[in-house]
Amino acid sequence: MEVTDYELFEVPPRSLLLKVETNDGLVGWGEPVLEGRAQTAAEAVRELMDTYIVGADPYDIELLWQQMYRSGFYRGGAVLMSALSGIDQALWDIKGKALGEPVYELLGGKARERIKLYAHVSGDDLGDAARSRVEEGFSAIKSGPGVDLEHIDRTPAVEEARENVRTMREAVGDDVDLMLDFHGKPSKPMAKRLVGELEEFDPMFYEELLGPEKNDLLPDLAERTNVPLATGERLYGRWEFKTLLESGAVDVIQPDISHAGGITELRKIASMAETYDVALAPHSPLSSVALAASLQVDACTQNAIIQEQIVLNEDVPNYLTDMSVFEHDDQGYVDLPSAPGLGIEVDEDFVREMATEDAWDAPVVRRKDGSISEW
Template sequence: MDVTDYELFEVPPRSLLLKVETSDGLVGWGEPVLEGRAQTAAEAVRELMDSYVLGADPYDIELLWQQMYRSGFYRGGAVLMSALSGIDQALWDIKGKALGAPVYELLGGKARERIKLYAHANGADPGDAARSRVEEGFSAIKSGPGVDLEHIDRTPAVEAARENVRAMREAVGDDVDLMLDFHGKPSKPMAKRLVGELAEFDPMFYEELLGPEKNDLLPDLAERTAVPIATGERLYGRWEFKPLLESGAVDVVQPDVSHAGGITELRKIASMAETYDVALAPHSPLSSVALAASLQVDACTQNAIIQEQIVLNEDVPNYLTDMSVFEHDDEGYVDLPSGPGLGIEVDEDFVREMATEDAWDAPVVRRTDGSISEW
């Protein structure tokens, strides 16, 4: 069996899906998107597929991964790793289908029976948004503090963040896990204030207190709070996670299966993290394909604790013929997928119907003086 063809589809809300075909008629799917730069990622996918994967044996996943990563001499980074990630997912999907087994069975077998999903709570009223997700059957939610801070800001802005988080905690009660995602927006001085001001609301973790280029500053923040610190969605490959883990500042790593190197690399990052007693909570604000790939790693990984998702939301198109693979109980736990490969069946007709050339652009966020902030 060898790889004979591939096709790319840019679909809403911000996904790029890859279909890989083989000489045996098997098809594998992956999600190699770089949000806001989908066409750039698509061109990188074409280069990697044309140079290294077409005509190759799809069973040789590790060999192909190393070839795509090392043979171009220049490697790593957001674009190339995102392209490689989606190709890797599709190869695992093919191999699992060929052998009639879920991917996690090929990675050593299950380490658990189920994994908890969490949902995002976004809206003008943070309390109502959080409460609605709990009513949908989630016992873990994530949201930001809802305030755009200046580089050095005053007490009223910090108080506004406190009130937003207070509203969420009071709306959902003490038994719901509440994760606070700062998206790398705060400066170090404001992050120092926030870790102290928000601790009373018992967050499960603080996510991306600082942007990834400032991870060397995290040890100072870690010393100021007992709340676990999470980060890693904008790191690419295990080598970028190495200094973060060695610093001792992080408690939860959040590599993205569509950016960090696919299923192959996510598994290796998780194993590295386990040696530092650091948990895994894969980042996945993408389509059902990326979520399915993430769940395959969660299934066989001892230190996986929770899984992000956005697909169980009426505003997000679902590209599967059967979404029941993601059905969860009233606490948000989903059973491990049982189908071969990624455990999903992509609705190709719907994918083709929804395919678009209107790229999603990341929002531009400005501070009061017009300077640029993270979004």
């Protein structure tokens, strides 16, 4: 078997889908997106596909991964790793379909029967939004603190964050897991305040209290709170996670299967984390393709604890012919996929209908003085 052709589709809300074809008629799908820079990632995909993948045997996934990663000399980083990630997903999809098995069976078989999904909460009324997600059958939700902070802010801003988190906790009660995602927005002094001020609301974890370039400051924050710290969505490959894990500061890592190296690398990162007693909660605010790929790793990974998703939101387009693969029970648990490959069937006609070259641009957020803030 050999790879013969490929196509790329940028689709809303912020995805780039890759279709890879073989001479046997098999098709694999992956999601090599870099949100807000989809066309930049697309050009990197074309270079890698044309140079290394077209004409190659799609069964040779590890060899091709190493070839894409090492042969260019300059390696890693957001663009190249995102491109590599989606290609890797598509190759695993092809191999699973060819062998008639879900990808997780090719990675050693299942470590569980089901995995818990969580839902995002946003909007003007965080309490009502949180309650609605629980009523939809989720027992775990995630939201930000709902306030933009200055580099050094005053008590009223911190109190606003406390009130927002209190509103969500009171709306859903004590039995629902509440994760707090800071998107790397707080400065170090504000992060030090927030970890103490919000602890009484019993968060499942604090996510990205600081941006990835400040991960060396996380040990100090970890000493200030009993709440687990989580990060990793903006790290690319196991070598970037190595330093983070060695610091002992994090309890949950969140590699993204479309940025950190695909299925091949995410599995290795998860195994590294297990040796440090660190849990895996893959980042995936993307389409059903990335979610399906993430679930394949969750299925066979002992330290996977929960899975992010946005595809069950009403306002997110459905790019599958059948979304029942993501049906969950009243606690948010979804059964492991049983179909071959990634376990999904992409609705290619709808993908083509929705394709664009300008699906999404990252927002520009400014502080009160006009300077640029994280979003």
